[in-house]
Amino acid sequence: MPTSASQEVLVQQSPSSRPGRPGGSAPNSLAGFNETSFLARVLPAPGQWRSVPDVSDRGFWGAVDTPTRQAILQRAEDFRTREWPVLTARGWRDFVETGNRTMYEDRYFGRRRRTVASALAACLTDDPSWHDDVLDGVWLMLEETTWCVPAHDYSAREDGPRLPDPDRPFLDLFAAETGALLAWTLHVLGSRLDERSPLARARIVEEVRRRILVPQRTDDTWSWFGRSGPVNNWNPWINSNVLTCSLLLDQDRDDIVTTVSRVLEGLDTFVSGYPDDGGCDEGQMYWWRAGASLSECLEQLYDATGGALDGYALPKVREIARYPHRVHIADDWYVNVGDGPARTEAADTVEPHVLHRFGRRTGDEEVVAHARYMRGDGAATLPRLSLGRSLFALADRDWAKAPASASPAPLPLxxxxxxxxxxxxxxxxxxxxxxxxxxxxxxxxxxxxxxxxxxxxxxxxxxxxxxxxxxxxxxxxxxxxxxxxxxxxxxxxxxxxxxxxxxxxxxxxxxxxxxxxxxxxxxxxxxxxxxxxxxxxxxxxxxxxxxxxxxxxxxxxxxxxxxxxxxxxxxxxxxxxxxxxxxxxxxxxxxxxxxxxxxxxxxxxxxxxxxxxxxxxxxxxxxxxxxxxxxxxxxxxxxxxxxxxxxxxxxxxxxx
Missing domain, CATH: 2.70.98.70 (Beta-galactosidase; Chain A, domain 5)
Incomplete structure (x- = not known):
């Protein structure tokens, strides 16, 4: 069984010392890892990737520092004072007919934010009331006709149907992210959901398979995949979540190998098209779904293979990690280009731990220092849209320990x-x-x-x-x-x-x-x-x-x-x-x-x-x-x- 991210000490090895490389040499691209025999040898069997502790590990969850625990529980309690958001046909059609995205998306993301917060609270407390709240969120998502948002779904086309078609699952950013949210929830709280109904587990596995994993393995037409032209943040963002779904839920080893092979193909297109200087032309906020999501893919692949599949060694990847701190102005102000906003305050996409781990993997102290600065002296993580990002932050011993004080930003010349x-x-x-x-x-x-x-x-x-x-x-x-x-x-x-x-x-x-x-x-x-x-x-x-x-x-x-x-x-x-x-x-x-x-x-x-x-x-x-x-x-x-x-x-x- 591969070592987990929570147990591993992040020390860079020389390329020649890393295990299990195809052909015994260090690939110079992600495509160099994409050999079926190599993947079959190094990837874990179904159910064997245990990347973070589940709710039964009370020693781990009881050791979460007080500021982080309080911040998570307060956020979860705030959500619990409100009714669960209701998704309506009118909200979906509002985008189709007027172009407005907020009527549907505010409620859609509200469900997911609450489920993430409740899942973390359930792990911290093991309180049955939080388990019940998580089950409510899970069931609501399972009952959704689509996990896509109207702006991305084929069903939102003006010449198509006015409501989503359940027989045409569209694999967009948020469908993939929903699949990963459900997979992580089952990973850490599966035993508690089973106590309420084993049907929840069965439905999560089946719906993620139908909506996420089968479309990823069988459809070559997705524009984000890279076979039909240039790609952007959709590629690593979706691939990072697809990887989670496969490693946690796939029940056949060959399916895991196929999924990872296709992920590597897509990621190689993304990295190959990225400039050698590591610059993100989508802006600093989108870096958190471009460069940061790439690092999540690389981390899952590294962790699941015990370090055999190490994409961090690629020079371009190291440059990608350096972008955020080099466009930092001060406080939460950053140089913004394109659609990226000029500040990161309260952004759902920003999880400083992702950057911290990225910096450690690439051996860049300034990247690490900037991540520490972004965290300040507060919680190790807060409930946002990605449950996986929060779980990895809590399971990382180096990051999770409470800092004595806020760290200064590197502020390069x-x-x-x-x-x-x-x-x-x-x-x-x-x-x-x-x-x-x-x-x-x-x-x-x-x-x-x-x-x-x-x-x-x-x-x-x-x-x-x-x-x-x-x-x-x-x-x-x-x-x-x-x-x-x-x-x-x-x-x-x-x-x-x-x-x-x-x-x-x-x-x-x-x-x-x-x-x-x-x-x-x-x-x-x-x-x-x-x-x-x-x-x-x-x-x-x-x-x-x-x-x-x-x-x-x-x-x-x-x-x-x-x-x-x-x-x-x-x-x-x-x-x-x-x-x-x-x-x-x-x-x-x-x-x-x-x-x-x-x-x-x-x-x-x-x-x-x-x-x-x-x-x-x-x-x-x-x-x-x-x-x-x-x-x-x-x-x-x-x-x-x-x-x-x-x-x-x-x-x-x-x-x-």
Whole structure:
């Protein structure tokens, strides 16, 4: 029987010392592990993967530290004061008919959050009332016609049926996650469910087999699988949950081998398509369902095979682990690109233990330190949507022990992702105080794309001042042909120019050109040509942007744009999105932050009086990050000309 994650000491072995490798050598890709004879030899028999202690291990559950125990039980009690959410046909059809996702999804995820919290409370207390609550949640999910959400299911197509078809199970993110939730629940609480009714066990096994495992093993058309084109976070997210379902519930060894083989095929597509620099073009929040879910797959495979299947040794995997702490600004603020929000507060997807384990497996102390920082001095885990993530956190002895105090964030001086074309740099390594700058190149066909090639973000003392809005609550429009009618997606609402009335266009062909970065101890310099991100009608020959961050006294950012068109334009406008209402005057703009202000100066004689637009945020996702409003500044030269330039100077200054 393989050793479990809860028992193992995470020490990196050299590639030559790891057991059971195909051909006796270290594969350079996940596909190198995908040999049937190797998998049949190293994978556990059905029912033999015992990765975390079940409810009967009262010594383990009784030893969970007091802060973690109290936090979990309080969350579970809060859920128990409410009625179980009801899923209705009207809620499902609301998405089909209006594009609104929240009427159904709020209730759908409410069921799962409560079941996770109740399952953890049941393990901690072994109280029959919690076992009954878990059974209620399990039974409600088993009775659902589909585990998919309307936005992902074929049944939500306008030309299809108006309600989900139980004979056409669709394997999306949340169907897979539901299957894993049920599998983990049975793993840790199966004996208590059996006491209430053995039928619960039988139905969990059968429904997960029918809705998750058989579709994964038999259907090659899933877009997330990778045989029909590029993949994104769906691939590792679904695969991590499918692995759980197979390792815990499959009753035939050949089925486990087939499932793992197909998981490896899909993951190899995902990793092969990932840039060598480890950058996540979906943004830091989606990293928790891209890079983090990849690490969950690798951990289950490593643990289930006793270390024989070790994907952590791949160099690209190590770079993927380094992304979150290198885009960290301060507190819960991060550089955001695409649909990723700028802060992680109360996010369901964020489980710091996943990052901590990832850092230990890859031997990166900064990754480990950032995970410790994210945890602070509080609970080892909180009930979120993933029961498996919480169970692994509690079963990891190194992580589960209560910290004496909060750990500092590593706060690296700077980072550059050459393939992703993203820069982050701060004034002083290890310190929040001072300026923080990010510059993005890339293209406009990225996953969860915004038209944002060339955008610049600036924070002062850890507080974002020049910002990217992020994304509102998802609707059908966000993933349809009218996506770029949404203001948060448009380049006119990013810190880039409008060229003679033309915005950037979506598509991989609309990209930055001639991108270079020079990183030094005293100065960072990024240059890129934005012309390729605009349509031919804009008439751009070039639009050169140079952003130079100087760490002298005082530290400042020099921002210089220079353009050439094939005609005399009627207008050129630079838009700047700010987190606070800007104060105009004296040839400059001041953006107040909770500490100091960001001062933006320019040659006012060459510009019209800037216009300022307040953008009221009536969406809960946007307002949850930024508060009630953002602001958009428009800077337009008096005489733009066929050739022209402008320069900005940005630095921090006292508020008074």
């Amino acid at each position: 700077q980072a550059w992702w050459p393939q992703t074309q993203l820069l982050t740099a701060r004034e002083t390594e290890g310190q929040v105080d001072g300026l923080f700058v990010s510059v993005k190149g890339g293209h406009n066909g990225e996953s969860h794309n915004h038209n944002d090639v060339g955008t610049v973000l600036v924070a002062v003392d850890g507080h974002p001042a020049l910002v990217d809005a992020g994304v509102a609550q998802y609707t059908r429009q966000h993933f349809g042909p009218r996506r770029y009618e949404i203001w948060t997606m448009r380049s006119d609402y990013h810190n880039v120019p409008n060229v003679d009335g033309h915005e950037q266009q979506p598509g991989k062909e609309f990209r930055a050109r001639e991108v270079t970065a020079d990183l030094g101890a005293e100065r960072v310099d990024v240059r890129l040509d934005l012309a390729g991100a605009y349509p031919k009608e804009a008439g751009l020959v070039r639009f050169s942007r140079q952003v130079t961050f100087s760490r002298g006294e005082p530290a400042h950012v020099s921002w210089h744009d220079e353009w050439e068109l094939d005609h005399d334009p009627e207008s050129m406008t630079l838009h700047l999105i700010t987190s606070a209402e800007p104060v105009l005057g004296g040839g400059g703009i001041r953006v107040l932050t909770p500490g100091r202000a960001l001062r933006i100066t320019y040659d006012a004689s060459g510009f019209r009086t800037p216009s300022v637009e307040r953008i009221d945020l009536d969406d809960r996702r946007l307002s949850g990050v930024w508060g009630p409003a953002l602001w958009r500044i428009a800077l337009s030269p008096l005489r733009p000309g066929r050739r022209g330039e402008w320069s900005l100077d940005l630095r921090a200054e006292p508020v008074g």
